[in-house]
Amino acid sequence: MTDSAAMYEALTTSVRRLIDATIRTEVDIDTVAAMKAKIDEITEQLSANLMPGSFGERVVNDGQSPGSGNVVIGVRNPSAPPLTVHHDNGGAVWTECVLGAAYEGPPGHVHGGVSAMILDHVLGATAHKPGRPAYTGTLTLRYHRGTPLRHSLRADAWIDRVQGVKTFAAGKLSDGAGTTVSAEGVFIHPRR
Amino acid sequence: MTDSAAMYEALTTSVRRLIDATIRTEVDIDTVAAMKAKIDEITEQLSANLMPGSFGERVVNDGQSPGSGNVVIGVRNPSAPPLTVHHDNGGAVWTECVLGAAYEGPPGHVHGGVSAMILDHVLGATAHKPGRPAYTGTLTLRYHRGTPLRHSLRADAWIDRVQGVKTFAAGKLSDGAGTTVSAEGVFIHPRR
Numbered sequence: 001m002t003d004s005a006a007m008y009e010a011l012t013t014s015v016r017r018l019i020d021a022t023i024r025t026e027v028d029i030d031t032v033a034a035m036k037a038k039i040d041e042i043t044e045q046l047s048a049n050l051m052p053g054s055f056g057e058r059v060v061n062d063g064q065s066p067g068s069g070n071v072v073i074g075v076r077n078p079s080a081p082p083l084t085v086h087h088d089n090g091g092a093v094w095t096e097c098v099l100g101a102a103y104e105g106p107p108g109h110v111h112g113g114v115s116a117m118i119l120d121h122v123l124g125a126t127a128h129k130p131g132r133p134a135y136t137g138t139l140t141l142r143y144h145r146g147t148p149l150r151h152s153l154r155a156d157a158w159i160d161r162v163q164g165v166k167t168f169a170a171g172k173l174s175d176g177a178g179t180t181v182s183a184e185g186v187f188i189h190p191r192r
Numbered sequence: 193m194t195d196s197a198a199m200y201e202a203l204t205t206s207v208r209r210l211i212d213a214t215i216r217t218e219v220d221i222d223t224v225a226a227m228k229a230k231i232d233e234i235t236e237q238l239s240a241n242l243m244p245g246s247f248g249e250r251v252v253n254d255g256q257s258p259g260s261g262n263v264v265i266g267v268r269n270p271s272a273p274p275l276t277v278h279h280d281n282g283g284a285v286w287t288e289c290v291l292g293a294a295y296e297g298p299p300g301h302v303h304g305g306v307s308a309m310i311l312d313h314v315l316g317a318t319a320h321k322p323g324r325p326a327y328t329g330t331l332t333l334r335y336h337r338g339t340p341l342r343h344s345l346r347a348d349a350w351i352d353r354v355q356g357v358k359t360f361a362a363g364k365l366s367d368g369a370g371t372t373v374s375a376e377g378v379f380i381h382p383r384r
Contacts, residue, residue: 003221004221004224007221007225008224010225011214011224011227011231012215015231017232018207018210018235019270021238021239022203022204022207022268022270023204023246023260023268024243024246024261025238025239025241025243026243026252027238027240029195031240033199036206038234039203039207039231040209042213042227043209043213046213046214046227047217049218050216050217053293054300055293056298056299056300070296070303071295071297072297077211077215077293077294078211078294079270100246101246101269102261102263102271103263103271104246104248104262104263104266106325106327108245108246108248108249111262111312111313113305113312114263114309117303117306117309118305120304135298135304136335137335138332139332139335140333141331143329143331149246150245
């Protein structure tokens with residue numbers, strides 16, 4: 001990684017911590033107003049040179065991955081956990097994470113839609129080939145119980161079968177006590 | 193809304209803009225380093241008084257909704273779009289939004305998992321009753337085509353039928369050209 005890529009990532013990590021503090025702060029209103037003004041100044045300075053559109057549409061080739069802005073894995077997206085997706089030799093995929101206040105749905109629990117997002121990503125990753133992305137065709141989620149915030153979570157996905165351009169994948173999200181959400185999906189490689 | 197609630201929301205709106213600038217900035221590395229240092233100072237000041245856990249677990253009764261930290265609708269969550277969910281008289285639910293760089297999956301497009309998150313939320317909202325939340329049992333998503341970033345999107349959900357504690361809901365996400373993702377789900381009111 002280049003020095004500048006590392007510094008952009010460090011900025012992103014700092015903004016990720018700021019998001020958590022913004023949700024959870026109980027400081028007095030005058031401090032909040034002062035911090036808001038400082039943030040607006042920072043945004044203005046960072047905006048002096050903005051890429052058009054989104055990170056994935058960027059055409060500069062400077063070593064930063066086009067996936068850097070991805071909402072699940074993007075190292076330059078402060079809203080992303082960001083997940084690191086691991087592939088094992090048999091085609092299975094897994095990731096581990098701890099999700100904080102920014103991912104809340106029911107009180108103290110991960111939003112069901114965030115669980116869906118993580119499972120969509122890891123199931124889809126079983127079908128991805130370098131230079132040949134796969135797109136979600138269908139995704140079915142079954143919620144067994146609430147997924148807790150601030151606990152170690154793990155998502156696993158594996159290929160059930162491949163038929164032509166379709167990969168049938170399955171997976172689950174789990175905490176220390178077992179599966180919280182299970183999923184099945186069909187991922188499609190567009191014909192070229 | 194109280195003055196302090198309004199100021200916390202204004203801070204959140206500013207951090208939401210900062211997220212977009214953080215992803216898209218191309219300013220030089222020295223500026224990035226300087227902005228990172230300023231953000232760390234702001235986070236430290238906001239962290240002088242933090243609620244424990246997450247917003248939904250907060251027990252202070254000062255007029256701020258417990259849903260303020262929600263990742264889909266939370267007005268104090270910079271990672272939330274945040275959606276405003278509308279209910280019509282017939283039990284249907286809808287929302288409109290434009291999603292930017294922070295919600296990217298495939299280049300220039302909304303992550304399939306974000307579409308799932310929005311649909312989970314609006315389908316679930318058809319089943320919610322005041323003081324009586326509903327939890328996702330199952331959710332099935334069908335992706336018709338890519339959902340574009342930076343376009344006006346609308347999500348609609350309606351009740352298909354209710355059987356005891358289960359609400360069977362359906363819905364769709366669409367852009368100006370029609371449906372991009374459709375969904376069906378079962379939402380459950382826990383027995384008291």
